[in-house]
Amino acid sequence: MIRINLLPHREIKRKRQQKEFFIMLGAVLGLGAGAWFAVHSYLSGQLEEQNGRNSYLESEIAVLEKQIDEIKKLKEQTEALLQRKKVVESLQANRAETVYLLDQLVRQLPDGVYLKSVQQKAAKVTVNGFAQSNARVSTFMRNLESSPYLEKPVLIEIKAFSDKTSRLSEFSLNVSLTRNKEESATTKKPAGF
Incomplete structure (x- = not known):
């Protein structure tokens, strides 16, 4: 005998496929989530x-x-202190400069030369004075050149004039101060260091 299935098998198959699809969709969504x-x-x-x-x-x-910032402030303070130290050392090293200058001018001054004024600006000294002759001014300049504290004397001008009793030469010259090397070595290193 032949059996005929009258049940809607396609409908059942479709429902089963839909059910499998939704199960798979739920599983995929669950795994995705x-x-x-x-x-x-x-x-x-x-x-x-x-x-x-x-x-x-x-x-x-x-x-x-x-x-x-603290390091920068400390560096600035250190720089300021070093600048002060340099100024103090410079003043200390040059404190006897005027004494040496006047001492050397007196020692190097030949007879017949008289100083009228001495002006110092830093290491440059301008000397104005009178001399009995131009030769005495020349001798004075040679003496200044041989001094350990003075160098490079340059004659600015010399004028001859006569007063009632004598004939004199008025002169103006520049000379540079130099430090004695032995003295500058001792003044740069303070005692105890």
Whole structure:
């Protein structure tokens, strides 16, 4: 005998396929949601960790910037102190300069030469005076050249004039101060160092 199935088998097959499809769709959606949750949790953890690192680095950078500012202030103070020290050393080294200058002018002054004025600006000294002759001015300049504290005498001008009793030459010359090398070595190094 032949059997005929009158049941709607196609309808049952379609319902079964739909059911399998929805089961598969639910499984895929469940796996997708689980994967998304896992990735989201991992990335959130990484983001929190990186934010923690960033805040730590920012706090350390702020501390280092404060230290850098303090170092800059200390360097500025050190520079200011070094400048003061240089000024004090310079003043200390040059404090006897005027004494040496006047001493050398007196020692190198030949007979017949008279000084009217002496002006000093830094290491340049301008000497004005009178001499009985031009030869005496020349001798004075040679004497200044041989001095250990004076060098490079340069005659600016010499004028001859006569007063009632004698004939004189009025002169003006520049000379440079120089430090005696032995003395400058001892004044640069303070005692005890």
